[in-house]
Amino acid sequence: MGASPVSARYCARVHRATLKEVAKEAGVHPATASRALNASTRSMVNTATAERVLRVAKELGYTPNPIARSLKTARSSSVGVVLPDLTNPIFPPIVRGIEDVLRDVGYSTWIVNTDNDPERESSGVDSFRQRSIEGFVFATARLSHPLIEEMADASMPLVLVNRRVSRIDIPSVTADDATGVSLAMNHLYELGHRQIAHIAGPQELSTGLFRKRAFRQCLEDLGLPHEPERIAACETWSEDAGDRALTTLLDKGVPFTAVVAGNDLIALGCYDAMKRRGLRCPEDISVVGFNDTPFMDKVSPAMTTVRIPQYEIGAEAARLLMEMLQDPARHPRSLLLPPTLIVRDSTGTVHAGPHATRR
Amino acid sequence: MGASPVSARYCARVHRATLKEVAKEAGVHPATASRALNASTRSMVNTATAERVLRVAKELGYTPNPIARSLKTARSSSVGVVLPDLTNPIFPPIVRGIEDVLRDVGYSTWIVNTDNDPERESSGVDSFRQRSIEGFVFATARLSHPLIEEMADASMPLVLVNRRVSRIDIPSVTADDATGVSLAMNHLYELGHRQIAHIAGPQELSTGLFRKRAFRQCLEDLGLPHEPERIAACETWSEDAGDRALTTLLDKGVPFTAVVAGNDLIALGCYDAMKRRGLRCPEDISVVGFNDTPFMDKVSPAMTTVRIPQYEIGAEAARLLMEMLQDPARHPRSLLLPPTLIVRDSTGTVHAGPHATRR
DNA sequence: GTGAAAGCGCTAACAA
DNA sequence: TTGTTAGCGCTTTCAC
Numbered sequence: 001m002g003a004s005p006v007s008a009r010y011c012a013r014v015h016r017a018t019l020k021e022v023a024k025e026a027g028v029h030p031a032t033a034s035r036a037l038n039a040s041t042r043s044m045v046n047t048a049t050a051e052r053v054l055r056v057a058k059e060l061g062y063t064p065n066p067i068a069r070s071l072k073t074a075r076s077s078s079v080g081v082v083l084p085d086l087t088n089p090i091f092p093p094i095v096r097g098i099e100d101v102l103r104d105v106g107y108s109t110w111i112v113n114t115d116n117d118p119e120r121e122s123s124g125v126d127s128f129r130q131r132s133i134e135g136f137v138f139a140t141a142r143l144s145h146p147l148i149e150e151m152a153d154a155s156m157p158l159v160l161v162n163r164r165v166s167r168i169d170i171p172s173v174t175a176d177d178a179t180g181v182s183l184a185m186n187h188l189y190e191l192g193h194r195q196i197a198h199i200a201g202p203q204e205l206s207t208g209l210f211r212k213r214a215f216r217q218c219l220e221d222l223g224l225p226h227e228p229e230r231i232a233a234c235e236t237w238s239e240d241a242g243d244r245a246l247t248t249l250l251d252k253g254v255p256f257t258a259v260v261a262g263n264d265l266i267a268l269g270c271y272d273a274m275k276r277r278g279l280r281c282p283e284d285i286s287v288v289g290f291n292d293t294p295f296m297d298k299v300s301p302a303m304t305t306v307r308i309p310q311y312e313i314g315a316e317a318a319r320l321l322m323e324m325l326q327d328p329a330r331h332p333r334s335l336l337l338p339p340t341l342i343v344r345d346s347t348g349t350v351h352a353g354p355h356a357t358r359r
Numbered sequence: 360m361g362a363s364p365v366s367a368r369y370c371a372r373v374h375r376a377t378l379k380e381v382a383k384e385a386g387v388h389p390a391t392a393s394r395a396l397n398a399s400t401r402s403m404v405n406t407a408t409a410e411r412v413l414r415v416a417k418e419l420g421y422t423p424n425p426i427a428r429s430l431k432t433a434r435s436s437s438v439g440v441v442l443p444d445l446t447n448p449i450f451p452p453i454v455r456g457i458e459d460v461l462r463d464v465g466y467s468t469w470i471v472n473t474d475n476d477p478e479r480e481s482s483g484v485d486s487f488r489q490r491s492i493e494g495f496v497f498a499t500a501r502l503s504h505p506l507i508e509e510m511a512d513a514s515m516p517l518v519l520v521n522r523r524v525s526r527i528d529i530p531s532v533t534a535d536d537a538t539g540v541s542l543a544m545n546h547l548y549e550l551g552h553r554q555i556a557h558i559a560g561p562q563e564l565s566t567g568l569f570r571k572r573a574f575r576q577c578l579e580d581l582g583l584p585h586e587p588e589r590i591a592a593c594e595t596w597s598e599d600a601g602d603r604a605l606t607t608l609l610d611k612g613v614p615f616t617a618v619v620a621g622n623d624l625i626a627l628g629c630y631d632a633m634k635r636r637g638l639r640c641p642e643d644i645s646v647v648g649f650n651d652t653p654f655m656d657k658v659s660p661a662m663t664t665v666r667i668p669q670y671e672i673g674a675e676a677a678r679l680l681m682e683m684l685q686d687p688a689r690h691p692r693s694l695l696l697p698p699t700l701i702v703r704d705s706t707g708t709v710h711a712g713p714h715a716t717r718r
Numbered sequence: 719g720t721g722a723a724a725g726c727g728c729t730a731a732c733a734a
Numbered sequence: 735t736t737g738t739t740a741g742c743g744c745t746t747t748c749a750c
Contacts, residue, residue: 016489018743029721034745041745046719066489067429068743071726076426087455089653092446099472108486111470113458127467130375130425268657294448295654298627377727388737393729400729405735427727430742 017060026056070132078108079135080128084116089294090310094161097314098137105322114140135321141165142204157324159317164206173317173335180306180339181214184260184288187341189222193258199245200233201262211262229254234266242269264289264296264305292342302344309337376419385415429491437467438494439487443475448653449669453520456673457496464681473499494680500524501563516683518676523565532676532694539665539698540573543619543647546700548581552617558604559592560621570621588613593625601628616644623648623655623664651701661703668696
């Protein structure tokens with residue numbers, strides 16, 4: 001042992017062993033060493049020889065140079081994740097899910113933030129491709145999304161997370177918004193609400209549009225009349241937009257006793273609008289959010305919200321992508337993951353059952 | 360134009376032009392083309408030739424293959440970021456700061472999550488090194504941190520963010536905790552508080568230890584007696600730990616009218632402990648947090664907290680690292696960035712001035 | 719079962 | 735100023 005265990009462990013070693021050195025030390029040709037070191041080609045080589053190579057490789061602390069391998073194979077054992085903005089709290093758990101699954105299968109994860117700028121999205125994808133990325137996870141999908149559609153047409157392995165595009169043949173892993181909305185609506189219905197409003201998210205995103213559609217469907221399922229004036233759509237997923245939208249409804253005198261908000265930020269905006277009017281939540285109007293954003297148990301009143309399995313969405317997307325890489329011919333598959341209703345009362349406690357304010 | 364503008368733009372092109380092709384098309388040797396294409400060697404080549412090469416490269420949509428370049432140069436134009444956990448809300452803004460600065464100078468950012476497991480940290484660093492990463496940003500530093508110290512000793516370019524190690528010669532970009540604590544303490548002092556407790560964070564982390572030291576120093580500066588029993592340290596940055604620590608102080612009957620918490624989660628734990636005892640905040644006990652975690656304006660009561668310039672910490676760390684790469688001989692430098700006190704009253708409004716509850 | 723040879727795409731000596 | 739040559743470390747034909 002030349003290097004001390006510590007410096008070996010902490011990789012202070014300046015020189016990294018190469019395949020050629022392993023081969024020389026083991027008394028074989030580099031090609032043979034390569035075959036022995038790669039599980040898929042190990043059977044081509046004599047068992048004893050293979051063992052010797054493996055042993056030498058371990059002694060020398062050999063690790064293959066992924067750059068050289070990539071250059072030769074035009075593959076990289078890595079995938080690219082395209083996000084709008086990592087500081088949006090819905091994305092980190094998704095990224096962790098992706099990363100944890102990929103690490104287990106020896107893949108690395110690249111992240112790029114686009115701030116929803118198509119230019120940056122394009123250049124991010126380009127820089128991934130230059131690096132021989134093997135597949136993509138997109139969290140930036142709009143319903144109409146030329147870049148993603150072109151990439152899919154060019155048979156580039158990709159999976160959408162959280163949001164979908166209109167075209168049904170593009171694989172995606174999302175929460176089942178229909179179920180989520182119906183959990184929220186049934187909860188409100190059971191509390192006695194019959195006039196329910198929906199403050200929807202941006203309609204060019206699947207999450208915004210699908211939740212709105214599900215809202216209409218739920219009205220029908222519950223036998224409630226569909227009053228278009230009880231629906232408003234926000235331009236952005238923001239507190240401000242939610243505040244403005246609910247204020248508009250209140251200004252118009254639209255009658256309702258509960259709100260299903262497109263997400264938690266919009267729901268917080270509803271809180272703001274109500275507070276300004278002196279309306280209490282949930283006594284005057286109940287509000288249900290979407291996503292179970294961190295600290296929603298701490299806001300006032302503690303928010304009842306539909307929890308999305310974000311980590312699992314990321315993990316499943318990574319698994320789906322790995323499947324696609326292994327079997328490119330396989331038919332594209334999409335996953336809908338079940339959300340959960342998190343019911344909270346004024347003390348922030350989580351309940352499985354119905355909410356406090358019956359009508 | 361063989362490819363349509365759209366497919367060129369959206370990179371549906373299957374074949375990517377190589378340097379050899381550009382050279383051939385421009386009627387020069389690949390080496391010349393390489394010189395023309397690289398800004399630093401362009402002066403070696405005839406201006407007219409260089410222009411021709413550049414034009415051809417543009418026509419062919421040539422982009423250099425970073426893999427091949429890395430293999431040749433043993434550099435990668437990328438840096439690695441080592442984090443405990445991306446889902447901790449303090450890290451995404453730091454990462455964005457790093458990424459935004461690096462993108463502007465043509466560098467990419469790799470992220471690895473370690474969950475504070477030294478094994479994963481080690482293997483993450485190794486995988487970075489295999490990829491010829493040029494520098495590291497560490498957000499996982501403990502005061503005693505053999506891996507980081509060894510790497511620094513081996514002259515590997517690295518910068519610590521948010522936390523520091525004991526050894527002063529290792530470059531870091533952190534918030535100025537002494538100033539942060541003194542902002543909090545002076546605020547409380549001006550409100551009339553004279554018996555102030557500190558629920559500190561983990562003492563093996565610089566953020567935990569330095570804030571505690573600053574707390575003691577502030578007592579002295581304000582001419583207040585130092586009562587050791589008014590200080591408790593949490594094992595983790597968690598609501599639970601904060602709850603337990605404050606409960607212990609209350610159980611002991613330690614007298615205090617205000618708390619400086621090690622961070623916002625610990626402060627939330629203090630809220631919990633007080634609520635259980637029927638103590639009101641801020642009427643009975645005032646609490647100040649640290650970090651200005653998202654949604655702390657929405658908790659009840661809205662949290663007064665020391666805001667850390669997280670994005671700027673990341674951005675400055677990236678700039679520092681780039682400086683170090685350009686001039687490895689330069690003396691290591693560390694930055695302390697100024698925090699801001701965010702004073703909130705019960706309506707969630709932000710104030711520059713003193714808090715509502717005077718004594 | 720193993721070795722020889724070629725080459726992925728690029729850059730950097732060295733030579734002209 | 736430009737071309738030649740070599741090689742980064744690896745995988746993968748093709749012979750033997």
